[in-house]
Amino acid sequence: MSNQITINDVPVTALPAHKTNPDYHTDKQQVFIVGSKGIPAAYGGFETFVEMLTRFQTDDSIRYHVSRLGKDTQRYMHNGAKCFNVNVPDIGPAKAIYYDIAALKRCIDYCKARPQIKHPIFYVLACRIGPFIGHLAKEIHALGGKLYVNPDGHEWKRAKWSAPVRRYWKYSEQLMVKHADLLICDSKNIEAYIRTDYRQYTPKTTFIAYGADTKRSKLTDDDPQLLDWYAEKGLKSKEYYLVVGRFVPENNFETMIKEFMKSKSKKNFAIITTSNDEFLKKLEGKLHFKDDSRIKFVGTVYDTELLKKIREQAYGYFHGHEVGGTNPSLLEALGSTDLNLLLNVGFNREVAEDAALYWTKEDGSLATLIDKSDTLSKTEIITISVKAKERIQDFYSWSKIVRDYETQFVLD
Template identity: 30%
Template sequence: MTDATRRPRVAIIGTRGYPSYYGGFETLVRHLAPYLWEHGWDVEVYSRPGQTVPAEADPRIRVRFTPGVETTSLSTLSYGLTSTTAAAARKPDVALVMNVANGFFLPALKARGIPVVMNVDGLEWEREKWGPKAKQVFLAGARASARWADQLISDSTNIAAYWKRVFARESTFIPYGGECDETMLDSAPVAALDGLEPGNYVMVAARLVPENSIDLFLQAARDLPSSAHVVIVGGGDETNPLWNAAVALRAERPNVHLLGQVKNDNFLNWLWANAGVYFHGHSVGGTNPSLVQAMSCGAVIVARDSVFNREVLGPDGHFVPPEAGAIAREISAVLAEPETRAQMSKQASARAEDFYSWGPVLAQYEQLLRAELTTDSQKESLTEFA
């Protein structure tokens, strides 16, 4: 194949891998990797051993595993180092890098003449789960990303404004997408959840960390109507105080369902679509992928008040201050009004369709990557395949 007709090659760096279900980046890559291949790209995704689902692999996507250190403080940096150096050696036509912690390693790509498009994600250095040293590392990585990346992607207009104000860098706003229809709903696991029926439960689905308001939700759950079931989706163990608090709540209230991490996307979609209320407590970050997916499923959403949640949910959203009493009162009020819930569900799904559909999101990524191809022959070859 000549240079004029070969498919451009993109390396995706900084996620758990492909296909993986860990978080928002992984959800994006599950959609983006095959989309890019179908639009003329060769795609390689750098991955962590044990973090992908081989049974769901797509043979069109090349998965490259690199080693790393599996600790809270070193995993992101160690895998970022090995994947970036491996990608630099293979010299793709462009690199899509996720997470500013990988900003330290961008010079390895730049030294090889590889254009870098980076998704900056949220403001990791403001998350409560990180100690002072980790926050300093993330902030330093953000500064390195601002210096070395050719193009930046912000998943929120508020994040874009922050980067322009603090780091003097423009970025392209591309949110996350969502999709949900009847074929993507699976109620089968509900049979194991005694008493759970559409509309009779309140749920939260998030990592059990402070900035997701899990502690406030657990406190609020004690003041919800006794008839309301409580569903908690989020992994943890006895080393996590919030997990222990959820276990204690379950011991107090027999209608609490502590599900841990749910890896069945269709089951999670069913939970969102049929919840009496979904509480979204995320306080740090931009466009949250879980929130967008819940909206696509027509979830009835009560969200912690923040500029990011207001941006996504829009003027019809229901917001509460970070106070357990206020959360309990708002959730209880919504539960008591079936007509209100029906209206909230329609508004959420309509807004998701209008602003957060995967098609336009993936097209914007592809266009931004195409713009970074360095030769006319590369751009022409991509046009032929598109």
């Protein structure tokens, strides 16, 4: 008998734990999604993607199955998707690899126990398990199934990894590309990279973007929650530039802070990020940003409506990511913030086109752009803002992304 339970503060319907109970919807296209931390979403990009893919599902001929990183063996329904927990030991950085393998095996075994499931699709998010995928791909093909992979961004370029780990990520990516029946890239630049760097495998690829929305925050301009946050952080509406993202070197926090310190701006620079004491100490040693009262590390904001309002009320937004594909925080900024100043790399230009201003890592580039941005008229800013919102609505809305995925899944 089904009953209600709560996961991430969201009520879901628990399912019985029978391992061999029949699937009563085998006439549907069965799609197994592996690699996110699960839904209901309370994490990052892939989690939000799976949440939206299932929440806005329109094609009833598809049945989604979603793995979740959990400590028990609970099975439950959420957004019409069958979800199952995978318990993974705490083994450090290898935990994500173990999780993907264990979850994918669970999905394969599920189909083996139900021969009435025809032509299942197994969609693996990211390229963590390349050295192990060959055998698993054979099992998938023996079931009449297909292996889809989202290659994500250039994980092997991230500065946080040691040289041996970066070599692993690159090798793993290579093997995932080799064995995938289809690679779904959320960036045209990533798709071009896959087709060029791994042309020896003649990879089959398609482009389906990540999504966002342009809905305004539910909070008003004078909401006490917003005003209290401003008072605590020493900020005022439209009097701060903003950045939201992981505090890691490849997101170019050093360049953004250094250049802001060079600028003549009277505004503040609010940095919403996770803590990284080692990196923070290193940057302070090089830049001495604590001597500049405009630089404000304001911690993290987990309330989605408050964060959206903070984005909306920012004068401008900085985006310094350079190793990913279509970055969720960039889409969110384009959908919320009027003026966006982006690092001039292919990934970012592909998304924003002429709906943003661009800077490079050359000395003085961003500082000059900040000073120029401070002099823009309201009309100029509104023109840029309207273009940004149109970019999201026309090419990156969740409704469009979900339709694109459903079309791909039903085609196969």
